[in-house]
Structures are given as structure tokens and as C-alpha cells.
Amino acid sequence: MTDKPTILIAGASRGIGLALVGQFAKRGWRVLGTARNLASGAEISKAGGEVHLCDVTDPHSVSRLGKSLAHESIDLLLCNAGIYGPRDGTVGNTDYVEWQKVIDVNVFGPMRLVEALIEPVARSKRKTIAFTTSRMGSIAMNAGGSMIYRSSKTMLNQVAKNLSIDLAGKGITVAVFHPGWVQTDMGGPGATLTIPEATDAIANTLSGLTPKDNGKFFNYDGTDLPW
Numbered sequence: 072m073t074d075k076p077t078i079l080i081a082g083a084s085r086g087i088g089l090a091l092v093g094q095f096a097k098r099g100w101r102v103l104g105t106a107r108n109l110a111s112g113a114e115i116s117k118a119g120g121e122v123h124l125c126d127v128t129d130p131h132s133v134s135r136l137g138k139s140l141a142h143e144s145i146d147l148l149l150c151n152a153g154i155y156g157p158r159d160g161t162v163g164n165t166d167y168v169e170w171q172k173v174i175d176v177n178v179f180g181p182m183r184l185v186e187a188l189i190e191p192v193a194r195s196k197r198k199t200i201a202f203t204t205s206r207m208g209s210i211a212m213n214a215g216g217s218m219i220y221r222s223s224k225t226m227l228n229q230v231a232k233n234l235s236i237d238l239a240g241k242g243i244t245v246a247v248f249h250p251g252w253v254q255t256d257m258g259g260p261g262a263t264l265t266i267p268e269a270t271d272a273i274a275n276t277l278s279g280l281t282p283k284d285n286g287k288f289f290n291y292d293g294t295d296l297p298w
């Protein structure tokens with residue numbers, strides 16, 4: 072047992088999740104990170120995190136993770152794993168199989184994690200759950216295109232908002248945040264933010280979450296975004 076706050080980052084093998092392992096370790100947190108295989112898990116160890124295996128689309132895998140952490144205390148559960156899906160969709164050629172896969176990772180995955188880890192979060196001091204969403208999931212800021220990814224993040228936003236109300240009785244704070252447009256495999260080299268720039272700001276925002284932030288949608292720098 073430790074007095075350090077504990078964060079579990081689901082989807083920590085690369086990109087934003089992996090960099091956040093280092094950011095939180097640097098800030099004195101105990102960091103647990105999930106990867107889908109041991110090879111990518113090695114990166115989490117190098118960054119200062121403890122490795123757990125989990126594929127968020129596999130209920131058995133998420134359930135195993137929940138059982139292995141059943142007696143832990145998780146101050147901040149960060150559901151970060153996500154995929155973009157097909158980038159070439161236009162109205163008239165929608166790939167419904169791919170759309171379902173994206174929803175399985177981006178929406179059902181986070182919900183499975185919450186259901187498996189609710190007790191370790193509820194017994195922690197901070198009792199916080201955060202979801203990596205995207206400004207592309209904002210209905211207010213919709214600029215069209217990317218139907219599959221956008222709609223998955225909109226659905227995630229609604230799930231998070233629901234949880235912020237449904238879990239209030241347990242004293243749990245739930246928030247979503249847009250990580251910025253970041254130079255990862257998903258964001259591409261033309262993105263506006265480097266991984267260290269984005270994740271330094273995200274770690275400051277997430278480590279400062281308090282109950283007054285319940286049900287909010289944040290930008291990476293802690294400013295509010297419209298739903």
C-alpha cells in the first residue's frame with residue numbers, strides 16, 4: 072500500500088496514454104497502465120508504470136483486469152484507449168461493420184472498464200473517472216465529415232454525462248476531455264501539439280480534478296468545451 076494517488080491508464084502502450092504514464096509518474100503518482108500485449112507493455116515499464124494486460128473489446132479481459140485490481144484503490148481511472156476507424160467514409164458508402172468496431176472500442180470499452188473497476192475507484196480518496204474524448208464528438212462544434220469517429224465520441228460523451236449523474240451517489244467525479252490535436256499515430260505528423268506539450272497540460276488538468284468538475288467537458292488545457 073502507498074500514500075501516493077493511483078492512476079490507471081487504459082490504453083497506455085503508445086501515444087497519449089504512454090506519455091501520460093511518464094507525466095503522472097513524474098508528478099509522484101503510482102501509475103498502472105494497460106497494454107494489449109507484453110511487448111508494448113514494456114514501454115509502460117520504461118516510462119515508470121506497472122503493466123496490466125487488457126483489451127477493452129474483450130469482456131473476459133476487462134473482467135480479469137477488474138479481478139486483479141479488486142482490492143486496490145484507484146484515484147483516477149482514465150479510459151484513454153481509442154481508434155479512429157476508416158477515414159474515407161462518405162454518405163453512401165458507410166462501412167457498418169467498421170462503425171460497430173469503433174463503437175466497441177470507444178464506447179463499450181470505457182463502459183466495461185467503469186463497470187469492472189467501480190469499487191476500486193469508489194474506495195479511493197479522489198474517486199475520479201476521466202474519458203479521453205475528442206472535440207470531434209461535440210455536437211455544438213460539429214464541422215461535418217468523419218461520421219464514424221465523431222459519432223462514437225458523441226456517444227462516449229453522453230455515457231460520461233450519464234455516469235456523472237448515475238454515480239454521484241457514490242461520490243464519484245466523472246469528466247471528459249479533448250486531448251488537443253496531437254502528433255501521435257492517430258493525430259498524424261501535421262497535428263498542432265507535440266505529445267509532451269499536450270500530455271503535460273492534460274496531466275495538470277486531470278490531477279487537479281475535484282468534485283466541482285463532475286459532468287464537465289474540458290479541453291486539454293483545462294478550459295471548458297461545449298457539448
Ligand SMILES: NC(=O)c1ccc[n+]([C@@H]2O[C@H](COP(=O)([O-])OP(=O)(O)OC[C@H]3O[C@@H](n4cnc5c(N)ncnc54)[C@H](OP(=O)(O)O)[C@@H]3O)[C@@H](O)[C@H]2O)c1
Binds near residue numbers: 086128155259
Ligand atoms: N491524437 C489526437 O490528435 C487525438 C485527438 C482527439 C482525441 N484523441 C483520443 O485520444 C486517445 C488516445 O489517442 P492517441 O492519439 O494516443 O492514439 P494512438 O497513438 O493510436 O493510441 C491508441 C491507444 O489505444 C489503445 N487501444 C486501441 N484499441 C484498443 C483495445 N481494443 N483495447 C485496449 N487498448 C486499445 C492502443 O493500444 P495498441 O498499441 O495495443 O493498439 C493505444 O495504446 C484516443 O481515445 C483518441 O480517440 C486523440
